[in-house]
Amino acid sequence: MKIKLSSVYVDDQNKALRFYTEVLGFAKKADFSNGPFRWLTVASPEEPEGTELQLALNDNPAAKAYQQAISQQGQPAANFFTDDVKGDYERIKARGAEFTMPPTSTTGSTIAILNDTCGNRIQLTQLARYSR
Numbered sequence: 221m222k223i224k225l226s227s228v229y230v231d232d233q234n235k236a237l238r239f240y241t242e243v244l245g246f247a248k249k250a251d252f253s254n255g256p257f258r259w260l261t262v263a264s265p266e267e268p269e270g271t272e273l274q275l276a277l278n279d280n281p282a283a284k285a286y287q288q289a290i291s292q293q294g295q296p297a298a299n300f301f302t303d304d305v306k307g308d309y310e311r312i313k314a315r316g317a318e319f320t321m322p323p324t325s326t327t328g329s330t331i332a333i334l335n336d337t338c339g340n341r342i343q344l345t346q347l348a349r350y351s352r
Contacts (some may be wrong), residue, residue: 223271225261228297229287233260236275239337243302243315244300246273274300279341287339292317297340298332305330305346312344 230236246262
């Protein structure tokens with residue numbers, strides 16, 4: 221078995237696509253519509269055939285409630301791993317991202333948390349074995 225898709229709820233798919241591609245640097249993978257439904261995914265340019273992240277519209281009450289509850293609890297909706305969290309922090313911040321936590325050492329890793337402009341907190345994680 222392989223994990224090929226994960227989802228994050230967003231309040232605006234166009235805004236999310238801009239953020240995840242122009243600010244975070246992911247590449248658009250799929251984008252098609254069927255009536256009011258839009259299937260939109262991005263992937264890492266480092267692994268274009270790897271796991272995709274669906275930018276799913278939070279257009280139903282359960283999705284919206286889940287997204288808001290996770291955010292209010294301070295939990296990230298997604299966690300992206302990097303081998304240079306400080307470099308990514310600087311690059312992403314220079315592109316206009318708002319961080320709620322700069323790179324911070326924790327047990328076994330260094331993490332940073334940012335807002336994705338679409339209702340989510342996103343965590344960047346660098347495991348200690350990759351520290352520079």
